Amino acid sequence: MVKQQLKKIALIGNPNSGKSSLFNQLTGLQQKISNFPGVTVEKKRGKTKLNKEQEITVVDFPGTYSLYPTSQDERVVLNVLANTNDENHPDLVVYVADVNFLEKHLLLLTQIKDLNIPIVFALNMMDQVEAKGIEVNIPKLSTLLGIPVIPISGRNGYNLEALKDAISQNLESTENTSKKTKGFYRLSKQEQKITQGICRDLEIKNTYQALLIAHHAGQLPFLNTEDETTVQKICSEEDFKDLPAQIEETMQRFNTFTPILEKVIKKPVLTESSLTDKLDAILIHKIFGPFIFFLLMFLIFQAIFEWANYPMDWIEAGFINLTSFLKNTLPTGWATDLLTDGVIAGLGGILIFIPQIAILFFLIALLEESGYMSRAVFMFDKIMQKFGLNGRSIVALVSGGACAIPAIMSTRTISNWKERLITILVTPFISCSARIPVYTVLIGFVVPPVVVLGIFNLQGLLFMGLYLLGIIAALGSAYIFKKILKTQESSFLLLEMPEYRLPIWKNVWISVKDKVTTFVVEAGKVIMIISVLLWVLASYGPGDEMAQVELATQSQALEQQLNEVETADLIASKKMEVSYAGHLGKFIEPAIEPLGYDWKIGIALITSFAAREVFIGTMATLYSIGSSDSEVTLRNRMAAEINPDTGLAVYSITTSLSLLIFYVFAMQCMSTLVVVKKETGGWKWAVIQFIFMGVLAYLGSWLVFQIGSVL
Amino acid sequence: MDQKSTNSNLASHLLSERESGIVNSFTDERIASKLMAMGVLPGSKIEIIRIAPFGGGFYIKVDGHGLAIRKKEAEAIVLEM
Numbered sequence: 001m002v003k004q005q006l007k008k009i010a011l012i013g014n015p016n017s018g019k020s021s022l023f024n025q026l027t028g029l030q031q032k033i034s035n036f037p038g039v040t041v042e043k044k045r046g047k048t049k050l051n052k053e054q055e056i057t058v059v060d061f062p063g064t065y066s067l068y069p070t071s072q073d074e075r076v077v078l079n080v081l082a083n084t085n086d087e088n089h090p091d092l093v094v095y096v097a098d099v100n101f102l103e104k105h106l107l108l109l110t111q112i113k114d115l116n117i118p119i120v121f122a123l124n125m126m127d128q129v130e131a132k133g134i135e136v137n138i139p140k141l142s143t144l145l146g147i148p149v150i151p152i153s154g155r156n157g158y159n160l161e162a163l164k165d166a167i168s169q170n171l172e173s174t175e176n177t178s179k180k181t182k183g184f185y186r187l188s189k190q191e192q193k194i195t196q197g198i199c200r201d202l203e204i205k206n207t208y209q210a211l212l213i214a215h216h217a218g219q220l221p222f223l224n225t226e227d228e229t230t231v232q233k234i235c236s237e238e239d240f241k242d243l244p245a246q247i248e249e250t251m252q253r254f255n256t257f258t259p260i261l262e263k264v265i266k267k268p269v270l271t272e273s274s275l276t277d278k279l280d281a282i283l284i285h286k287i288f289g290p291f292i293f294f295l296l297m298f299l300i301f302q303a304i305f306e307w308a309n310y311p312m313d314w315i316e317a318g319f320i321n322l323t324s325f326l327k328n329t330l331p332t333g334w335a336t337d338l339l340t341d342g343v344i345a346g347l348g349g350i351l352i353f354i355p356q357i358a359i360l361f362f363l364i365a366l367l368e369e370s371g372y373m374s375r376a377v378f379m380f381d382k383i384m385q386k387f388g389l390n391g392r393s394i395v396a397l398v399s400g401g402a403c404a405i406p407a408i409m410s411t412r413t414i415s416n417w418k419e420r421l422i423t424i425l426v427t428p429f430i431s432c433s434a435r436i437p438v439y440t441v442l443i444g445f446v447v448p449p450v451v452v453l454g455i456f457n458l459q460g461l462l463f464m465g466l467y468l469l470g471i472i473a474a475l476g477s478a479y480i481f482k483k484i485l486k487t488q489e490s491s492f493l494l495l496e497m498p499e500y501r502l503p504i505w506k507n508v509w510i511s512v513k514d515k516v517t518t519f520v521v522e523a524g525k526v527i528m529i530i531s532v533l534l535w536v537l538a539s540y541g542p543g544d545e546m547a548q549v550e551l552a553t554q555s556q557a558l559e560q561q562l563n564e565v566e567t568a569d570l571i572a573s574k575k576m577e578v579s580y581a582g583h584l585g586k587f588i589e590p591a592i593e594p595l596g597y598d599w600k601i602g603i604a605l606i607t608s609f610a611a612r613e614v615f616i617g618t619m620a621t622l623y624s625i626g627s628s629d630s631e632v633t634l635r636n637r638m639a640a641e642i643n644p645d646t647g648l649a650v651y652s653i654t655t656s657l658s659l660l661i662f663y664v665f666a667m668q669c670m671s672t673l674v675v676v677k678k679e680t681g682g683w684k685w686a687v688i689q690f691i692f693m694g695v696l697a698y699l700g701s702w703l704v705f706q707i708g709s710v711l
Numbered sequence: 712m713d714q715k716s717t718n719s720n721l722a723s724h725l726l727s728e729r730e731s732g733i734v735n736s737f738t739d740e741r742i743a744s745k746l747m748a749m750g751v752l753p754g755s756k757i758e759i760i761r762i763a764p765f766g767g768g769f770y771i772k773v774d775g776h777g778l779a780i781r782k783k784e785a786e787a788i789v790l791e792m
Binding site: 065066068070101103104107243244246247250251254276277280284285286287289290374377378379380381382383385492493494495496497498499 | 740741742743744745746747748749750752753760761762763764765766767768770774776777778779780781784
């Protein structure tokens with residue numbers, strides 16, 4: 001059988017209409033996530049069987065209120081619906097609206113209707129109708145709108161079969177349903193002239209499509225420059241003012257459908273305050289509100305930080321066991337090393353993040369689904385605005401304290417592109433859990449573990465200081481980016497505050513699964529390549545230096561009567577020194593000398609680009625204690641390190657402090673970099689961020705070392 | 712704008728919570744278009760539920776439907792006296 005193109009249907013509706021629940025009900029776990037072409041707006045696609053023979057593709061579109069978009073997300077809906085040639089242009093639209101707010105949710109429906117795209121109206125949340133005492137006359141609504149209306153519930157799957165039947169029927173009889181029905185909007189004289197001109201010159205059949213093109217020419221990716229000029233000429237000849245026209249259109253549409261709704265829907269008048277009102281009185285209370293929010297964030301932070309530790313330890317132990325098993329069973333040689341130290345190490349580096357990502361997105365999905373997130377955004381919008389961020393940025397910033405990767409992925413909920421970009425750019429400044437081992441090892445070289453002012457541990461204070469420095473760097477650079485970056489998108493809050501409701505577990509589960517899969521598949525590929533590259537750098541050297549060093553070291557070990565473990569550690573250390581990474585470390589030594597670093601630290605800076613905690617492992621190898629995994633052993637060994645030129649300790653207070661500052665600021669995490677690339681749709685911002693953070697790290701460390709050396 | 716004497720914009724009597732009124736018109740077309748798409752129309756009953764903890768934002772109900780708006784956006788709404 002020839003594989004034919006499946007018919008496409010689009011799920012469209014206002015935000016909070018329960019569109020995603022319906023999508024999950026229709027497609028189950030068979031979802032594919034990609035981006036709409038040219039933009040980083042998530043496109044969810046899935047398949048559903050309408051009946052035994054017919055299978056269709058379902059695309060979930062971003063929620064929007066009208067075809068007059070103000071954000072990148074909303075723009076996608078216009079771009080696809082106003083362009084009949086778009087690859088995503090649907091054969092049929094399933095319009096989803098919440099029966100509780102029908103009077104607010106019909107504007108977009110009437111616009112799509114006027115585009116003459118076949119529609120099936122899925123009237124959602126019907127499971128709540130009885131309890132709330134709402135009465136709807138469905139057949140009458142259907143007749144008056146001229147559209148099939150199917151009452152459904154995305155929450156419990158009520159009446160999905162009827163919806164599928166309706167979709168099936170209307171897909172087959174596309175010709176019949178596109179019969180001319182009375183439009184919801186009567187064009188003004190001026191608009192008639194303009195749309196006639198556009199229909200004629202651009203060969204468009206639908207008047208409303210022409211009107212949308214008149215409104216949005218200049219921002220529609222599917223119009224070529226020639227057509228754009230034509231449209232703009234037609235509009236300026238008529239002196240077309242788009243905003244007043246748009247307002248007039250919206251008014252007229254509401255005036256047309258409001259009387260229809262009055263005829264078909266009966267709602268009881270609410271007198272007592274609802275559960276939502278009672279909860280809001282506490283959850284966004286002037287004092288309790290922020291307090292509860294920080295308590296919740298603290299719990300999330302703890303969850304990512306502490307709870308994720310157990311599965312992370314299992315994953316780590318699993319990979320260690322796997323590596324040693326393979327090393328023992330496979331023949332020794334480069335192929336085994338590549339497999340264990342390159343590929344499997346890379347794989348471990350990817351999988352280790354899964355617990356944190358899964359836990360964060362589980363909790364975030366709960367907050368989103370319950371309706372709490374809108375309240376958090378509302379509370380912090382003002383403060384975040386000052387730094388060019390959005391109320392939603394606070395979630396990313398807080399979770400960045402555990403790990404920047406899930407934090408950056410969580411910024412998808414920020415619809416304003418500039419605010420989202422700034423959040424992505426500054427989140428890695430927040431000290432993440434991977435910095436802790438580095439801080440722990442180095443802090444001891446800077447201050448002793450003494451108690452000051454009665455209760456404060458000096459090391460603890462420095463620890464806190466480093467965290468604060470990260471927060472200051474994040475907010476400070478956000479402010480700078482706010483001043484530099486320009487955007488045409490206007491920033492609105494205008495956020496719906498949905499009623500509180502119990503999360504739908506299916507939605508929560510699918511959200512977690514999506515985030516984890518995206519990370520493993522998309523980021524995983526690049527992380528794997530970089531990991532193998534770093535392995536090559538650390539395991540190979542120019543010429544036969546490595547082989548010679550190995551021989552020389554072996555005889556040295558014999559002379560010094562070292563045992564097997566000590567010999568292996570010494571060889572590993574010497575080999576690292578002559579590897580490409582070692583050469584690189586020595587090569588950059590002049591550049592990092594003003595920061596107080598030697599070539600060994602240079603090597604660690606290079607290898608720890610994989611992830612900050614690799615710093616510890618590299619240092620252990622370099623100091624010939626690779627087989628010991630104790631941070632105490634390493635610290636003792638580092639403390640004993642003497643600079644051969646000066647005779648002073650390498651890890652002086654100033655060098656250690658300078659190194660700490662470096663790790664606070666520098667983007668030493670390839671996984672984060674890859675996720676930034678993925679979320680911003682290209683390497684541009686990832687590279688800018690890498691350089692920006694690197695320069696800040698260099699300058700900060702340089703300043704600290706130079707000032708420290710003078711004192 | 713001779714209506715100014717009979718109308719007042721939302722922000723001007725937002726200082727106390729639990730204010731309510733009927734939307735008359737808007738002073739900013741761009742904000743108006745966005746508000747209207749969300750169902751805030753001339754004639755809508757609007758009620759201030761509370762002010763954001765750190766200021767700058769209003770939690771309002773429009774015909775019983777919850778909405779969060781910034782001060783700038785609230786200032787564009789003209790109420791009937």
